[in-house]
Amino acid sequence: MVGPSLKRNATSSIATLAAFALVAVAVFVATSGNATNDRLLSRARAERVEQATATERRLNAVDQARQVDRLGQTGPLASAPPAGWAGEQLASPTDDDWEPAIAAAPTSPWVYMLTTRYTGPNACGNRCPTPFIVLRRSDDGGLTWKPDQFLCECAGQRGQFDPIIEVVPGTGSVYSVWMNDFDVFFTKSTNNGATWSAPVKTYGKVAWNDKPVLAVSDDGQHVYLAWNGPSGGDPYIAQSHDAGATWTQMKVVNSTRYYFAFDGDVLADGTVVFSQSSVSYTGPGASAEGQVQVHAIRSTNQGSTWSNIVLDSVELGSPCVASGCSEDYYLGHSAVSADATGALVMLYDGATTAGGPQTIWSRRSSDGGATWSNRTALSTTGSFASFPAMESRGAGDVRAFYMQQDGGPDAWNVWYRSSTDGGVSWSSPVKISDATGGTAYKTAIGFREPYGDYGEAAITNTGRFIGVWGEGDSYTGPGGVWINRQL
DSSP states (O other): OOOHHHHHHHHHHHHHHHHHHHHHHHHHHHHOOSHHHHHHHHHHHHHHHHHHHHHHHHHHHHHHHHHTTOSSOOSOOOBOOOTTBOOOEESOTTSOEEEEEEEEOSSSSOEEEEEEEOSSOOSBTBTSOSSEEEEEEESSTTSSOOOOEESOOOTTOSOEEEEEEEEOTTTOOEEEEEEETTEEEEEEESSTTSSOOOOEEOOTTOSOOEEEEEEEOTTSSOEEEEEEOTTTSOEEEEEESSTTSSOEEEEOOOOSSEEEEEEEEEOTTSOEEEEEEEEEOOSGGGOOEEEEEEEEEEESSTTSSOEEEEEEEEEOOOOOOSTTOOTTTTSSOEEEEEOTTOOEEEEEEEESSTTSOEEEEEEEESSTTSSOOOOEEOSOTTSOEEEEEEEEETTTEEEEEEEEESSSTTOEEEEEEEESSTTSSOOOOEEOOOBOOSSTTEETTEESEEOSSOOEEEEOTTSOEEEEEEEESSSSOOEEEEEEEBO
């Protein structure tokens, strides 16, 4: 049970976050020179304020749920796992966890998971951030998990967000990035996550950076980070060619659109590909309007230059109306992965009619992302779908999941599909969010709301798929991170 002292610490953290957001707004306004710049910066200002506000609301929701015994697992998990699956489980039955990341070692049974935790206690009282990043490790392919660890105590920070983790294929080292407030840091482990290097700044002189995505070469020497920059969501790539010791930064697209990076991969020949989406926030009140563009941001010369390939333009789907949710929460998600031969598959969500249901689309590339196939649909026609995640291995072995509304806006489920021919054809969908009770937000037909902007997929050294994602009562929560794996 968390006592009053932690609630005071959380409140202090909220107040500090809110003050930080207001100062950031003042800085942005002071540095904007004309109406065009003001419009470009409005979304970046909104990101800071939204994060502070969401943190406050989420912590309040946790306190309220705890008072009426609605936090975490509230009873037995009623489930009937599909054949070949272990069954859906809460990663932490007592905590409010958001936005998980996962990675598996290709040549050993180690699996690593990160999550953003809004329930304490944190590492060092009010000197450490809330929320904070929790690391979980498994040495048996995700069957059992060691005690939770703090990835970085990071005393003096206001909050930690957006964790990403990857395993270096050739060495087994583990690389991770996350945000301290709105600054992206890198750390690594060479002993299966037992200890971690001192955090390294990746952002140089870039004043603000958000939503990092990590891609690593097979030998771990070349590390690439895609994140949003300070001028209205402009896309940057930070890169290191000495295994994360030092970093340079490059703005890769000049645009009036706001870019969101979601996934990335480094092919065996060194080609780097990030999946991104871009949105125009030029509608009333800086709302999204027009179409979402789907991008492959790629480099064939170790990051010296980058090309921007627009794969598709899709319509804005129906807006999110859950408590605390912004209208654009469901749009613009993507995933990309390369198999051992360098063949790429990209998944993304988007509607065919403005305000209509979103579909999960798939495209393939056999030339390192220079050209792409026509799109094919993965999700059920007519149902609303979002939040794809994917991993590949071998020759054409692709595994993916996505979230889909099945019977209404409060009936989300997670569906798994796989391909053995590089995304040309796909297996029948399997529902892997199979628990139908045990929390305040799960019912027999699904869970009420996706909890977090992303989930992730991994394939263990024995070829078993393992996925993690967030489910919650609303965007505000409370909720938790769920995990399911193949037997």
